[in-house]
Amino acid sequence: MKPKQFKTDWAGRELKVEIGQLAGQANGSALLTYGQTTVLATVVIDKDPSNADYLPLSVEYEERLYAAGKIKSGRFVKREGRPSDESILIGRMIDRVIRPGFNQKIRNSIQVVLTVLSFDKENDSDIPALIATSLALGISDIPWSGLVAGMRIGRSSNGQAGLDQKWVLNPTYQAREKSDFDLIVAGKDDKINMLECGASQVPEEILLAAIEFTQPHIKKIIDFQKEIVEELGKEKIDLEIKKTDQKLVKEVENWLADKLEKAVYQADKVERAKDLVILEIGLIKELDNKEDSREGEIREIFNDLVDDLVHQNILKNDKRPDGRGMDEVRPIKVQVAFLDRTHGSALFNRGTTQALSVVTLGGPSEGQTIDGMKFDTVKQFMHHYNFPPYSVGETGRLGGPGRRDIGHGALAEKSLLPLIPKKEDFPYVIRLVSEILSSNGSSSMASVSGSSLALMDAGVPIKTHISGIAMGLMMESDEHYKVLTDIQGPEDHHGDMDCKVAGTKYGVTGCQMDVKIDGVTLDILKKTFVQAKKARLGIIEDMEKVIKEPRVQLSPLAPRIMTIQIDKDKIRTVIGAGGKMINEIVDKTGAKVDIEDDGLISITSLNEESGKKAFEWIKDLTREVEPGEVFQGRVTKITDFGAFIEVLPGQEGLAHISELADYRVEKVEDIVKVGQVVPVKVKRIDDFGRISLTLKNISNNGHDKGEDSIK
Numbered sequence: 001m002k003p004k005q006f007k008t009d010w011a012g013r014e015l016k017v018e019i020g021q022l023a024g025q026a027n028g029s030a031l032l033t034y035g036q037t038t039v040l041a042t043v044v045i046d047k048d049p050s051n052a053d054y055l056p057l058s059v060e061y062e063e064r065l066y067a068a069g070k071i072k073s074g075r076f077v078k079r080e081g082r083p084s085d086e087s088i089l090i091g092r093m094i095d096r097v098i099r100p101g102f103n104q105k106i107r108n109s110i111q112v113v114l115t116v117l118s119f120d121k122e123n124d125s126d127i128p129a130l131i132a133t134s135l136a137l138g139i140s141d142i143p144w145s146g147l148v149a150g151m152r153i154g155r156s157s158n159g160q161a162g163l164d165q166k167w168v169l170n171p172t173y174q175a176r177e178k179s180d181f182d183l184i185v186a187g188k189d190d191k192i193n194m195l196e197c198g199a200s201q202v203p204e205e206i207l208l209a210a211i212e213f214t215q216p217h218i219k220k221i222i223d224f225q226k227e228i229v230e231e232l233g234k235e236k237i238d239l240e241i242k243k244t245d246q247k248l249v250k251e252v253e254n255w256l257a258d259k260l261e262k263a264v265y266q267a268d269k270v271e272r273a274k275d276l277v278i279l280e281i282g283l284i285k286e287l288d289n290k291e292d293s294r295e296g297e298i299r300e301i302f303n304d305l306v307d308d309l310v311h312q313n314i315l316k317n318d319k320r321p322d323g324r325g326m327d328e329v330r331p332i333k334v335q336v337a338f339l340d341r342t343h344g345s346a347l348f349n350r351g352t353t354q355a356l357s358v359v360t361l362g363g364p365s366e367g368q369t370i371d372g373m374k375f376d377t378v379k380q381f382m383h384h385y386n387f388p389p390y391s392v393g394e395t396g397r398l399g400g401p402g403r404r405d406i407g408h409g410a411l412a413e414k415s416l417l418p419l420i421p422k423k424e425d426f427p428y429v430i431r432l433v434s435e436i437l438s439s440n441g442s443s444s445m446a447s448v449s450g451s452s453l454a455l456m457d458a459g460v461p462i463k464t465h466i467s468g469i470a471m472g473l474m475m476e477s478d479e480h481y482k483v484l485t486d487i488q489g490p491e492d493h494h495g496d497m498d499c500k501v502a503g504t505k506y507g508v509t510g511c512q513m514d515v516k517i518d519g520v521t522l523d524i525l526k527k528t529f530v531q532a533k534k535a536r537l538g539i540i541e542d543m544e545k546v547i548k549e550p551r552v553q554l555s556p557l558a559p560r561i562m563t564i565q566i567d568k569d570k571i572r573t574v575i576g577a578g579g580k581m582i583n584e585i586v587d588k589t590g591a592k593v594d595i596e597d598d599g600l601i602s603i604t605s606l607n608e609e610s611g612k613k614a615f616e617w618i619k620d621l622t623r624e625v626e627p628g629e630v631f632q633g634r635v636t637k638i639t640d641f642g643a644f645i646e647v648l649p650g651q652e653g654l655a656h657i658s659e660l661a662d663y664r665v666e667k668v669e670d671i672v673k674v675g676q677v678v679p680v681k682v683k684r685i686d687d688f689g690r691i692s693l694t695l696k697n698i699s700n701n702g703h704d705k706g707e708d709s710i711k
Helices: 085-101 128-138 173-179 204-232 247-256 259-264 271-285 297-316 403-419 443-458 489-494 522-544 566-576 579-591 608-622
Strands: 004-010 013-021 026-033 039-046 057-065 110-118 149-153 168-171 181-188 191-202 334-335 344-350 354-363 368-371 377-378 382-386 430-438 467-475 480-484 497-503 507-515 560-565 592-595 601-606 631-639 643-650 652-656 677-685 691-694
Touching: 004 204, 013 085, 013 247, 026 128, 026 191, 026 643, 039 128, 057 480, 085 110, 085 128, 085 181, 085 191, 110 128, 110 507, 110 566, 110 601, 128 181, 128 204, 128 601, 149 173, 149 204, 168 204, 173 344, 191 204, 191 403, 191 497, 191 560, 204 489, 204 507, 204 522, 247 259, 247 271, 247 297, 259 297, 271 297, 271 489, 297 467, 297 631, 297 691, 334 443, 334 522, 344 443, 354 443, 382 443, 403 430, 403 443, 403 497, 403 507, 430 443, 443 467, 443 497, 467 489, 467 522, 480 522, 497 522, 497 643, 522 592, 560 608, 566 592, 579 608, 601 608, 631 652, 643 677, 643 691
Parallel strands: 057 110, 382 430, 652 691
Antiparallel strands: 004 013, 013 026, 026 039, 039 110, 149 168, 149 181, 181 191, 191 507, 334 344, 344 354, 354 430, 368 377, 467 480, 467 497, 497 507, 560 601, 592 601, 631 643, 631 677, 643 652, 677 691
16 A cells, blocks of 8 residues: 555644654554654454454553653663553443444454554553554454543643533643543544543532533534545455344243243342352253253353343333342442551442551652653552452453453552542652452442542541442443443443543542443433442442541551751762761661652651651751750860861861860860760851850750760
8 A cells, every 4th residue: 555644633733643664564553643753553364264253453552761861770671571551441432432443243352452662751552552453443454443542631730610611622741730620532423432531529510511512623523524435445354244033033032931041130249140040050961962062152142131031020010030129339438447467457348348558658669660652650549449350250360450440459559549548748659459349330430439448448548438339230222221320230230331430529530431331322321420420429429427537646556757958069968978977867766768859858767766766857957047046065176276067967166265165274174075975055146157165155045956966
């Protein structure tokens, strides 16, 4: 193909697409540049179907350090390693947008690879990657019912509710820091099929207004793609997709008769799962032809019938599998201080979903260093999520976190972050871990609620509770649908939407939505947000009955941190030549000392006494003495005209021979010796900062610094 280039202006910046020059052996590829951030998207499909019983689609987002002109830190490994958490999260986001566009019965493996080739440190690469993916699929010969597009939206810091909103489309990193929310909206055909949001307690109506505002801008990029696909798109290949045997469908329906509804509609998840397995095994045993096995086909039909049963009972009869109302939340049970030796802990139960959240507090140096393609940062707050196989009654491999664990942990972290106190107010590094002990719907939102409780139990000064809820949807048409609160089990598996909303009494802090259909309307989203808020407020009310505000005192097991702000010019005094002074402070007090470039010093200790000792030492090292203060000073040097005496670590003054006694002194050595500790008073400080001392007429008068003036 002869290389072609297409351009359009989008939110004040040029969006450029190049097709036909790179990755010619892929089924489809597109090079997209926005600003000076460039992403290459490639899509490939295997020629033959796999043995999978699901759509084998994978989206891999690859960051290259050269894109930002960086070389990996460390001496030994210089090439990129495993994907960063952010890479995994972006890959998952794009997967959620494009997956509904595929026939779910495709069994040929499909792989999307996104490679960031250039990064301008202003325009994030996630939105360009999403649009490049849509284009690569659109012009390829892979069957897909796109096109899709997405964009980021925020608002200026002076944005107000109402008609005078100051929206910022595709904000740069600098603009995102000034916005009170960071929202990504994706969709197709005037519908929304993916949301990703972090917000600082923003009311639902503001987010809904922002979503509505993006729609014409998203449509513009879809229309732009359509022009490209119309010109360059390949004819779609005819994949071998096995059609359902309608005769077999009838046999399955007849055998199941009234057995299926009895198995599905029971409140206990374990019993429901057991009965469904027994029913499926019996069905296969009865209908499978061993000579020409139809087991896979029977399983698919069985799953489709469960799907249809759950849909129709909810849409026609308002009947949920566990008998709850459409907006009813399962019973909430809360316990704090669950573990004895941790800094804070909580056990949160919502029905049979159970999350144990644990807080660990650490000093400033224990933050997580992020050495990525985009920016080098240190995280002071982390939330990690663990989903062991026993939580769903299964066996499985244990190891590092999977993509799901990383995604759910990040969503909870994003939802909690707006309430985490600033470092200046609470100088601790905070690590939260949520252990999912039992899962039956939205364990990520249980992690948010459990973590909020654990933070208060640990004494972290968050101002209010945060909770979360998962919303579902059963849909027949845009006009005929039911929104479900607190989805679980079959509603999650067979539902058309999973919309997780977290927040406080005052607004949303996190949101994530994906769908299994083409998309949802704004009206459906409005109803979803209204029901989610009602559920969230009810959960917070239950949480407040157990603990309403943070504990006044930290756990006695938690480290103590004191901070002191010093003049930047005094940093070298605290460190000393070759680090001698700071090492001495650490060795003699047992405290850990962290110094930042702006002169903020954090002192971390396991007990208050050692922390105070280090604090006073540093304070004395860096403060200026004042006339009239009395010290126990150490004589450091003797001359013919007087004695130099250290009054504070690193600070000394001169006691002239005439100031050593009330009578005439012939020799300085007659009064003081080197190394001797004597009481001295600051007489004056001249314009050059030189300190004049006296040993005459000394009285405490409230200024005596005592024997510990010199460490």
